[in-house]
Amino acid sequence: MLGRTYDDEVCSIARSLEVIGERWSLLIIRNALFSGTTRFGDFQQRLGIATNVLTSRLDGFIATGLMEKGSGSAGAEYLLTEKGRDLRGVLVALTDWGDRWAAPDGPPIIYRHDKCPGQVHSQLVCDSCGADVSTAAASRGPGMPDERWTGTIR
Incomplete structure (x- = not known):
């Protein structure tokens, strides 16, 4: 998706950017999810995106397993896979950040729980003690090769 790769990075953020880091990508996923x-044609009309760019993004999503192409009564459909639907939390987290730092008139969209009127937000929670965490430290994970670990993220 991006014009360059992050081959020298051993980082899940960099790897994620390879798939969804282009500016239209998350907007396409947003429209599919929400x-x-x-x-x-609906993606194109709602987003005002050029057909060649949309074609490239959708083809890329299929190639990386975020979407699959299905067929309906009105022609081809681009359907999110489980992998694509798992981006829901990423989009909610970006929305929370944008509502705090880039929405001077208040949130333009509010995500709500589909079972009640409650609002949905992202939250960092410790998987060990369940505490709400406002800060987190990075440490070495099992996917970090010995020769790449310097004791810090680089």
Whole structure:
């Protein structure tokens, strides 16, 4: 998706950017997740995106397993896979950040729980003690090769 790769990075953020880091990518995923958009023409109309860019992004999503191409009564559909639906938390987290730092008039969109009127937000929680965490430290994970670990993220 991006014009360059992050081959020298051993980092899940960099690897994620390879798949969803282009500016249109998360907007396409947003429309698929929260608006139920599945058709090429609907993505194009709602986003105002050029057909060649949209084609490239959708083809890339299929190649990386974020979407699969299905067929409906009105033609081809682009359907999110489990991998694509797992980006829901990423989009909610970006929305929370944007609501705090880039929405001077207040949140333009509020995500709500589908079972009640409660609002949905991202939250960092410790998987050991369950505490709400506002800070976190990075440490070496099992996917970090010995020869790459310097004791810090680089």
